[in-house]
Amino acid sequence: MPITLENVGIAVRDLDAAIAFFTDLGLTELGRDTVSGEWAETAVGLDGNRVRIAMLQTPDGHGRLELFEYIHPDPIETEPTRPNEIGMHRVAFSVDDIDEALEIAARHGCHPLRGVATYEDIYKLTYVRGPSGIIVMLAEALQKS
Numbered sequence: 001m002p003i004t005l006e007n008v009g010i011a012v013r014d015l016d017a018a019i020a021f022f023t024d025l026g027l028t029e030l031g032r033d034t035v036s037g038e039w040a041e042t043a044v045g046l047d048g049n050r051v052r053i054a055m056l057q058t059p060d061g062h063g064r065l066e067l068f069e070y071i072h073p074d075p076i077e078t079e080p081t082r083p084n085e086i087g088m089h090r091v092a093f094s095v096d097d098i099d100e101a102l103e104i105a106a107r108h109g110c111h112p113l114r115g116v117a118t119y120e121d122i123y124k125l126t127y128v129r130g131p132s133g134i135i136v137m138l139a140e141a142l143q144k145s
Contacts, residue, residue: 010132010134011068014132015032018130018131025093029056030054032053033053034052034071035051051069052071054066055067080129089135091137092136093136093138095140096140098139113126114126114127123140125139125140
């Protein structure tokens with residue numbers, strides 16, 4: 001059976017702030033909508049499910065993020081995910097210039113968890129605490145093709 005990844009969905013506290021962060025990093029907003037109805041309740045498993053959504057796409061056209069902000073039921077605040085927790089871990093992006101990406105992230109109040117590391121002269125990478133506590137990995141290839 002063929003299978004392809006459609007998108008990664010992330011619930012956020014503030015949809016506009018999350019869109020601003022990811023579009024500043026280079027993703028393109030494909031569209032926004034408000035979703036509700038019986039079909040959404042059935043698919044998601046929440047009665048009265050109503051969300052604002054936005055679909056974003058990476059510049060290469062292969063990766064998509066679906067960001068959603070719950071209107072109903074009320075969103076549930078949790079502690080920000082830690083790198084060693086089981087479950088949804090992080091979203092990772094390759095960037096041409098990690099320093100520029102970190103400057104963009106900082107303008108949104110988002111900073112590395114510890115610092116920037118170099119992995120075997122292959123990548124410079126870091127984990128950034130993004131909007132709504134999302135862990136975002138940024139990686140710059142050191143050997144450009």
